[in-house]
Amino acid sequence: MKILSVVGARPQFVKLAPIDRAAKAAGVEHVIVHTGQHYDPMLSDVFFSELGISAPDVHLGVGSGSHGVQTGSMLAQLDAVFDSHAPDWVLVYGDTNSTVAAALSAVKLHIPVAHLEAGLRSFNRRMPEEHNRVLTDHAADILLAPTDVAMGHLANEGLAERSVLVGDVMTDVLYATRDELTGERSALSSELGLEPGSFQVATIHRAENTDDAGRLRQIVEALARLPQPTVLLAHPRLVARAAEAGIELEQGNLKVHRPLAYRDLIAAVLESGHVVTDSGGLQKEAFLLRVPCTTVRTETEWVETVDLGWNVLVSDPSRLTEVVERARPADTEATPYGDGHAGHRVIEVLTRR
Numbered sequence: 001m002k003i004l005s006v007v008g009a010r011p012q013f014v015k016l017a018p019i020d021r022a023a024k025a026a027g028v029e030h031v032i033v034h035t036g037q038h039y040d041p042m043l044s045d046v047f048f049s050e051l052g053i054s055a056p057d058v059h060l061g062v063g064s065g066s067h068g069v070q071t072g073s074m075l076a077q078l079d080a081v082f083d084s085h086a087p088d089w090v091l092v093y094g095d096t097n098s099t100v101a102a103a104l105s106a107v108k109l110h111i112p113v114a115h116l117e118a119g120l121r122s123f124n125r126r127m128p129e130e131h132n133r134v135l136t137d138h139a140a141d142i143l144l145a146p147t148d149v150a151m152g153h154l155a156n157e158g159l160a161e162r163s164v165l166v167g168d169v170m171t172d173v174l175y176a177t178r179d180e181l182t183g184e185r186s187a188l189s190s191e192l193g194l195e196p197g198s199f200q201v202a203t204i205h206r207a208e209n210t211d212d213a214g215r216l217r218q219i220v221e222a223l224a225r226l227p228q229p230t231v232l233l234a235h236p237r238l239v240a241r242a243a244e245a246g247i248e249l250e251q252g253n254l255k256v257h258r259p260l261a262y263r264d265l266i267a268a269v270l271e272s273g274h275v276v277t278d279s280g281g282l283q284k285e286a287f288l289l290r291v292p293c294t295t296v297r298t299e300t301e302w303v304e305t306v307d308l309g310w311n312v313l314v315s316d317p318s319r320l321t322e323v324v325e326r327a328r329p330a331d332t333e334a335t336p337y338g339d340g341h342a343g344h345r346v347i348e349v350l351t352r353r
């Protein structure tokens with residue numbers, strides 16, 4: 001039994017960690033192909049070393065580019081990689097350009113494809129992630145869904161027979177990491193001299209928020225006006241777009257910091273009073289840590305976080321202060337994202353088939 005995982009962007013390395021661990025535990029051969037979509041050490045290497053993931057067997061080194069150029073460059077190289085490794089399964093993760101490229105390449109070579117985190121939908125056709133996840137779901141042979149809602153979307157698209165509910169693998173890593181934290185001050189709050197509970201952690205990187213200079217300016221100015229300090233963990237895409245548009249990120253109550261390694265991020269979120277983000281993963285992590293979150297988007301794929309009251313969507317940046325200042329939501333014992341053992345379930349499902 002040989003599983004070949006294709007990953008390329010930061011959230012995919014987090015998802016890869018529990019899969020790699022579960023594959024090793026089950027004695028399954030696991031080949032890792034890194035497309036090179038993310039290449040900065042803080043977006044890539046640090047996750048492999050910190051989360052104990054085996055080094056990639058193959059690195060395609062595609063780097064940045066327009067969607068077509070980046071995806072095409074992966075496609076051009078993957079045929080030969082899949083031919084030489086001849087896996088039983090190609091496993092693809094989430095919704096990035098690396099996901100859709102690997103799914104397309106494998107399906108054309110008649111190699112069974114499994115899609116992890118299948119069935120998520122924003123129903124916003126302007127998002128590159130939405131094209132990537134819909135196309136991947138319809139190409140894949142088995143759809144590994146994280147939630148009941150995702151299973152429902154797959155059924156609505158006629159994909160029920162290929163779908164299996166496994167839970168969310170990011171929950172596996174999050175619970176394990178949280179349990180390892182010993183309660184000491186986070187590196188972020190110590191470095192910046194912030195009082196626990198009295199600052200926000202923020203991330204903004206999505207194209208719909210960064211690529212329009214006017215919108216980016218409004219978001220940055222709204223973050224800077226929040227009454228308590230906000231630490232903006234700046235993704236390189238944000239830094240590049242802000243520089244092009246002449247927008248100063250460090251202003252008002254806004255402090256800019258480089259992206260954090262996973263453990264430092266979880267420690268910082270746990271200590272913060274609130275998260276402001278447009279990341280899918282971080283909305284969910286905030287909920288799982290029971291830290292209130294405000295999401296700067298018109299919709300979310302992780303609707304459970306909103307339904308349970310822990311996440312509020314804001315598309316108009318001028319409403320940010322009012323929404324961030326809202327009362328803390330009611331406690332909940334709900335576990336819509338599974339029990340923290342999704343990785344083992346994925347390996348079990350793939351081995352059984």
Ligand code: UD1
Nearest residue numbers: 009010011037038039040043064096097128129236237240
């Ligand atoms: C990608 C995914 C997105 C995911 C995000 C996680 C797609 C279409 N988007 O977005 O779904 O949420 O990863 O972070 O696949 N850059 C660097 N160094 C890097 C990587 C990128 O400087 O290591 C800069 C470059 O200017 C690049 C820009 O960031 O052009 C965008 O990178 P790209 O990989 O195209 O998309 P992300 O915004 O990271």
